[in-house]
Amino acid sequence: MKQFIFLLIVTCLLCSCSSDDSDTGLVGRWQLTEVLVDPGDGSGTFNPVNSNKTVTFNSNGTWSSNGTMCFISTESSNGTVGTYSETGLYLQSDSCSNPDWQIPFEQNGSTLIVSYFCIEGCQEKFIKR
Template structure:
């Protein structure tokens, strides 16, 4: 009887574990990231991300180089101007000499295949990218 209870207990623990493969925290930062959503929150806390139709791609390359077919310095969805800069995957930031303030470090956060870039605004301004 003890063996049966022990087996049921172990089986219950094993089946109650959440296998959350969707987050896949082992996704490398290097590679192409496509713009999928933006957040511009004029009220400072009530905004949500909105889907966008865009061909804007950011590419993180080995050696700390970041490039884009759009403007790295703002949240625009346009893919009409090439820009580049440098990034730090340990500091989670990048900058570009092509920005108005070339010394400003834009911060980003990565959660699996989702990357969110924070832009300087009084209210939250963010762009969400998905790994291609």
């Protein structure tokens, strides 16, 4: 009887797990789609942009971008590279004027929001491609 109950519990647990085929991990290529620049009163909102800027996260803990990640910019020239943790980008020493900065980001599914050091709020929103 105990084995039957154990088997029933295990079966229920396995059946309750959902399978999500979409890749929501950080590794992969992300496309810039929106930027937020707050005017100083907290009323800033994300606005769509037409940009070729991407950032790519590799499984070995490195990242690269075809645009600058030193400051907010929609340009896709002057690429930057570095390493990353679960919460931030670390810039390679020759990428920006202050390579010790950690640029914070937050990932939620297929959306990545990168926050820059601005007096007023400024962020870039990327979508996983």
